[in-house]
Amino acid sequence: MRTKAAVLHDFNTPLAIDEVELQEPKANEVSVKMVSSGVCHSDLHLVQGHIPVNLPIICGHEGAGIVTAVGPGPSTVQVGDRVVLSWVSPCGNCNYCATGNPALCVTAIGPSYEGQLHDGTSRFSDLEGTTISHHLMLSTFSQEVTVPASAAIRVPEDVPLAPLAVIGCAVSTGIGAVVNTGNVQLGDSVAVIGCGGVGLNALQGARLRGAGKIIGVDVNEEKLEAARRFGATHTVNAAEEDTAEALIAMTGGMGVDLAVEAIGHPQTVATAVRSLRRGGTAVQVGIAPYGTEVSIDMTLLLDERKLLGCYYGSLRPAFDIPRYVDLYRAGKLLVEELITAEIEQDEINGALNQFERGEGIRSLVRYS
Ligand code: APR
Numbered sequence: 001m002r003t004k005a006a007v008l009h010d011f012n013t014p015l016a017i018d019e020v021e022l023q024e025p026k027a028n029e030v031s032v033k034m035v036s037s038g039v040c041h042s043d044l045h046l047v048q049g050h051i052p053v054n055l056p057i058i059c060g061h062e063g064a065g066i067v068t069a070v071g072p073g074p075s076t077v078q079v080g081d082r083v084v085l086s087w088v089s090p091c092g093n094c095n096y097c098a099t100g101n102p103a104l105c106v107t108a109i110g111p112s113y114e115g116q117l118h119d120g121t122s123r124f125s126d127l128e129g130t131t132i133s134h135h136l137m138l139s140t141f142s143q144e145v146t147v148p149a150s151a152a153i154r155v156p157e158d159v160p161l162a163p164l165a166v167i168g169c170a171v172s173t174g175i176g177a178v179v180n181t182g183n184v185q186l187g188d189s190v191a192v193i194g195c196g197g198v199g200l201n202a203l204q205g206a207r208l209r210g211a212g213k214i215i216g217v218d219v220n221e222e223k224l225e226a227a228r229r230f231g232a233t234h235t236v237n238a239a240e241e242d243t244a245e246a247l248i249a250m251t252g253g254m255g256v257d258l259a260v261e262a263i264g265h266p267q268t269v270a271t272a273v274r275s276l277r278r279g280g281t282a283v284q285v286g287i288a289p290y291g292t293e294v295s296i297d298m299t300l301l302l303d304e305r306k307l308l309g310c311y312y313g314s315l316r317p318a319f320d321i322p323r324y325v326d327l328y329r330a331g332k333l334l335v336e337e338l339i340t341a342e343i344e345q346d347e348i349n350g351a352l353n354q355f356e357r358g359e360g361i362r363s364l365v366r367y368s
Pocket residue numbers: 040041042045173193194195196197198199217218219220223238262263264265268285286287288355358361
């Protein structure tokens with residue numbers, strides 16, 4: 001079938017809205033008519049060439065929609081199901097999947113980074129027949145997509161579908177970083193450095209898990225205001241104060257139990273480690289251009305401070321995403337509050353540029 005998608009042809013150029021060809025789902029795949037897609041800072045990283053991918057590629061990895069076709073054979077989802085898409089599509093069988101770490105699925109990672117689905121091919125091509133890459137097996141900047149069935153997480157009928165798109169990345173990554181990767185404990189002091197879409201969710205993850213002092217750190221006063229709405233009990237303006245000194249002072253000279261870096265700068269990763277108490281844990285969520293190195297005083301590690309990497313909030317998509325939807329339905333998880341603009345598909349370039357200016361939290365593409 002033909003559909004319309006925002007395609008990246010060359011790095012550092014605007015996405016083009018092209019007519020593209022989309023193939024039917026094969027076994028263990030489904031097609032989804034997108035209802036909405038969030039625009040994430042990682043999409044901008046992709047456009048800027050910070051993440052190696054095969055061009056052309058259809059960006060977008062945060063979306064919600066309705067299943068329109070199911071590949072041959074048994075399927076976990078059916079035509080008509082309302083789904084949130086996960087940008088890791090676990091195989092269910094590899095060592096990582098079998099041991100409860102599906103975010104690290106070793107079967108998915110290769111084809112996912114090549115722009116393919118699990119069988120090593122893409123379902124997208126241009127009208128001349130040239131292959132177009134999927135982004136993380138999804139490509140939610142297309143009006144219709146064909147994705148692995150394990151990417152499509154069914155959600156109940158009685159929840160508004162469009163806002164749930166942001167659960168697919170911002171919510172899952174941010175909450176997962178604190179709850180799954182960081183394993184925050186009741187009463188812990190938690191600092192979140194960078195209060196954009198991901199950081200705000202790290203803050204609300206800390207709130208939901210019963211953290212004690214929850215400190216939002218940003219250079220932008222508007223983001224600090226948002227941080228307080230999402231659960232921060234205290235804030236630090238990093239443009240005015242030294243972050244590590246402020247955090248250590250706010251915790252009685254100890255340092256925080258858990259620090260999350262949600263920007264992607266080597267300096268703020270080092271700051272996160274410097275802000276920890278002895279034995280504390282830093283979780284790095286932000287993405288930097290591949291090859292970026294971090295410099296840390298080894299003495300800090302001697303005191304058993306830990307720096308943990310974090311891929312997709314150590315998410316177990318089929319387990320965690322339905323729980324986040326339930327928490328939203330129960331009024332405990334802020335989701336609509338993340339969406340600062342609703343836009344058309346041809347306005348995605350403008351939404352990507354907003355990240356560079358620090359404007360807004362999440363723009364939500366609405367498909368008709
Ligand atoms: N100190 C504190 N805050 C900063 C600093 C700094 N030196 N520099 C930038 N920030 C803040 C920005 O003001 C912004 O609020 O970090 C926040 C980053 O948020 P977004 O640009 O909205 O990005 P987001 O979508 O939240 O993603 C954050 O996680 O998944 C990755 O690729 C993603 O690297 C990105 C990071």
